[in-house]
Amino acid sequence: MPQEDLSKSYAPAEIEGRWRARWEEGGVFSPSLPAAGETYSIVIPPPTVTGNLHIGHAFNLTLQDLLCRHARQLGKTVLWVPGEDHAGIATQNVVERRLAAEGTSRHELGREAFVRRIWQWKEEYGENIRRQIKAMGASVDWSRERFTMDDGLSRAVRRVFARLYKEGLIYKGDYITNWCPRCHTALADDEVEHAPKRGTLWFIRYPLADGSGFVTIATTRPETIPGDSAVAVNPEDVRYQSLIGKTLLLPLLNRPIPLIADAYVDREFGTGALKVTPAHDHNDWKLGRKHHLEFIRAIDEDDRMTAAAGSFAGKNKMEARELILQGLTDLGLLQESRECEHNVGHCYRCKEVIEPRISTQWFVSVRPLAEKARAAVPGRAAIYPESWLKTYYNWLDNIRDWCISRQIWWGHRIPAWTCAACGELLVEEEAPAACPRCHSTDLNQEEDVLDTWFSSALWPFSTLGWPEKTAELKAFYPTSVLVTGFDILFFWVARMLMMGLHFMNDVPFREVYIHALVRDADGKKMSKSTGNVIDPLEMIAKYGADALRFTLTAFAAMGRDIKLAENRIEGYRHFINKIWNAARFTLLNLPAQEDPMPDMPLESIHGEAHAWILHRLEEIKTRAAAAVKEYRFNDLAQELYKFVWSEFCDWYLEMIKADMQAGGAAQAQARRALLAVMRETLLLLHPIIPFVTAEIWSALPRTAQDRRPDDITQAPYPAARPGCLRPETATRMEVIQSAIVAARTIRAELNIAPSAPLCAIIRPQDAPKAAILEANREMITRLARLGSLHLNPDAPAPKLSARQVAAGSEVIICLEGAIDPEAERARLDKELNKLAKERLMLQSKLANENYTQKAPADLVERDRLRVEEIITAENKLKTVRDKFNT
């Protein structure tokens, strides 16, 4: 690309589009198998097909892409599998809402038409999501894209279900479950969110059957009274001991129920007497089982009272509550009511209040699976940050059987059939033709579908082709790392470990990196249902994908949530622009592409600035690689930011400008060094910001022998160049920079025009410093804008002059006439104050014998030297200040 085309400021849209197309059409991220050498793989946490990607996805994608691109640079064969999740309940809800808006419903459409409708929806939104993943620059392999309900994955689901059933790890039965009356389905325990809710605690009298009085119970849910089958008290409770075993009459219904004793009951709460409703409360259900109580379903799946509720039958449960309370009041059985706050379960998809309800469901016996999953971490699968280990263990240790059936239509229909003729239950991977027992062909498949997370749990191996023995599976399982948010640690991560270990006999991933959640301005979790989402596409349109990616990377500190504000993205766009302009400068100063550039070993380049920047580059290479390996993404971003902006642009480019004009050997060296540093810096940046680096890379000229690929995605990580690692250059550079800064500070603080050349005297501290300064006289003169420079430890200072103490030298600027002595004196006072403060701090430290004796000797020595330095500086400045006093 011709140089003239590099515009003054970076315009991402066109460039991103071009590279995206090139990468996609070239299939550059599709690894060919069998893989040569080491492999690296990631399966994408599949976004749901229901909606748009939010900023959390953008974050998740950025980190994975960074890891994948880096792994490619290290020469590994990399596979990043993309895909989407069918998200049963969520998707069904969305489509149902749309149907409602159209004035129809899924029931009107019927199951088949409804599911067809969702498939259409999926095609539409799947494309949307693909577009967004592409917009982020994610280097996924689209040729291996999967969907949780595609044929292959559906088969994997059936295989797993059938096998677990035959192994006795899946069973069907009547249990208390979490019922969402709105989604009309059972939910797993972890799909219920508990939130405190203000309510009323009613104290209700249950008369004793023998007419000898009452037992008063406390409840927040009077509508469940028709479902009561006992009242329970603590056996130790003296108030009730004499009544245990007696019969009570259920108010309004006059049904006799026993008064039972159980240690579960808390004597302190309410009246110490608990009404037991086994069919509508998890704890009561346990009590019911233990004491063989009746299970009375008082509320149906639509939140209406059942026939068991007598005259309340057919009423909505909230209406029934009012009627029951009224009835109790009329009978004088409502003793009192109090305000109270209690935890109420809500559906994690629609936020509706959960009704515990007994129903027939399918369950996975997770204990045996959980034990294996527990044992595998952190030995076989490591979790980062480690703080999540405890949470992970705690969950597995307290795990209950997993309810996997859902009473919805969108999802994997359970592969179980009941024989209409003999009632035999058949569970098979493929639909059986006839009942093996009675040979009837009249078989009815289960209506229920599986929990979405059931198929998600198989994702790492199902996407690679299981149950077929594919080349992908062989090459890429276990995957290298799973990158995800902690919100789905239980839903997904733990279950993948269970299934992976059970069916593949190996962990699904070697490492898990748990990243923070991107929250909104108030620190609230972003979610589609809350509507507080930020659209990454909008950010990309405004600032470019690279700016967004860099921002997210810079924020990715372990174990900390991200509160993202748009102006941060804007800030990092400036950084992208800075890189762009550094590249423009580079191109302006390099020969055109077709001119062969002289090759010379970089180790042989001895210019002060070149040696220094090459040395720093070596350090950065090492540090950047380590940061990626250890998932310290924020360190990576910060390190590169500082290097590029503060060192490469602010100092190095300024320093070499003269060389670039000089021609000859100086220019040749500068060109060679600049090109090398630019190119390798691009490689270091590329995993974070692929587009701008690709564009610049392709525009850079090459040396005669250069055989590097045109496309930066194909280029390896910059090799270490030990010969360029020269720590002494950093020390030397500090002396130079410090002198320049001193002169600039004087200029700025004394309001000397930037264009006015300064007459400067620099007094080096010692001979080595003098040599360094002397060797870089031209550079110092230029960067500090000096008119003249006298380098001499003993040079006399003119009467009217300003001084600044630098590292390794003292800088004196002549102020013949034009300068306000008041200003200089004030400046000197300020400087003296600063020095005195530091000196006092150090001196008091050194006065402490404990310190001088116990602290490391080099530290003490360093402090002593510093004090000496300060005293010398103070004396010098004082002398000058005194002159101004006269």
Add this chain to the structure above:
RNA sequence: GGGCAGUUAGCUCAGCGGUAGAGCACCGCCUUCACACGGCGGGGGCCACAGGUUCAAAUCCUGUACUGCCCACCA
């Protein structure tokens, strides 16, 4: 009720034993031939509070106070 984070410059956050840093914002000066999405310089913090360990504590320990999150069956 249990567990886990966080509390550092106006804002967002790094630092996690040697006496405080970044970005943005702010204040000067500058249309210097890569970049005003810029350059140069500057101001700003008893590092939540109270104890303790240590020669030395944002940094380690123990409490306290807020804030947020996760888990848990308190009717």
